[in-house]
Amino acid sequence: MSLRNKVGFRRLLIGQGASALGDWMGTFALMALVDHLSDSAAAVGGILAFRLIPAALGGTLAAKLVNRWDRRRTMITMDLLRAGMIAVVPFVQELWWVYLWAFALEAPSVVFLASRDSAIPDLVDEPDLPLANAAMMGSSYGNIPIGAGLFAAFAALPLDDGWLGSHPYALVFWIDALTFGVSAYFIARALGGLQRREPSPQAVPDSVVVSDSEISLSPSRLRDAWSVPLVRRVLPATAAAAVGLGALFSLGIKLVQEELKASDIEYGVLIVLFGAGAGIGLALTHKSRHVDLLVLTRRGALVMGALVALMSQSPTVWLTFLGAAGFGAGATVALTSGMSALQARIPMEEERVLAFSAFHVVIRIGLGAAALGAGAIGDGLNGAGLPGTRSVLLASGLLVLASAATVRPILDVDVEKARE
Incomplete structure (x- = not known):
């Protein structure tokens, strides 16, 4: 089956890609603004936690509320x-104000995601649902590095005159607002011809769709997900990738601007190189499509861990630039390959639902918790006169390496057991 002829879904996906791109630009702008106002890595990590964790905890509740x-x-x-x-x-x-508004933004976001995900069965056939879910998830997380690069590019524009010049990230926020308008336009076109339908015993249940809103898991359901062998192999690398990304997001700006004495422009270059590295990672993943997906997942996470550890001890900003590009590539390879492994190698639909749920809970909570925790520990150590930024990044890198090393390639016998 192919989604090429599903015009409504394609329009929805385009709108969501634009919206996610703007949303990540806005998230990076909020993080940079908080750093500007607070000079605290913990405060920066808190913004990321506010933007990610609410959907992981409240997605299922929102889905139930908006079902009718x-x-x-x-x-x-x-x-x-x-x-x-x-x-x-x-x-x-x-x-x-920034914290209040960042948190308030998540209320309509959670409601939106619940409505969007429950609409997907109206746009694609049942056999196409797994592919549709993966495409929608990719539009969300695949835009992290691209959004980071575009944020840096727009934030670096020389806007020195007038009110706009007094707020360094105003243009980024307004572009983010514009992307929501783009999303609304494509939603109107994607769903304009559909009639509201009531669920029936034969209809595809909304719970089949597992995207950003349907990622809340009860402890029992999380245990069920962990019982799937492939999930146990993929989640350590997923958690490692989330820890590495979260720690670098909250402490990267401190490393570059305070430890390495770099300018705002050089920090922007660092983010752009991270985005460029992500593009390289996509190309490497495609070129290595004949390699075992779990091997690629482990390699990507190992590269992430090694580079975070090395970047934490970098004596110059130029070496950090190279590390950022490699880190972006490793993160893309790890997350893309991990998601593809779950998509391709879990034959049972119910198990696949649980697997994707666990995958995205781990990413969201891992990113937010790692950013908040790394920032708080780094601030505490720095306040005590210790090299907190470098020490926490080094520990994060080593933790990522240890987690990634536990990922084992899948064997043919495992595939046969999964099919039984």
């Missing part, structure tokens, strides 16, 4: 609401 609402109207309303909310962020330059 008109999905098209709900999504368009939430997009327009978020566009207005993100557009007013630059008007108040106070730390409490």
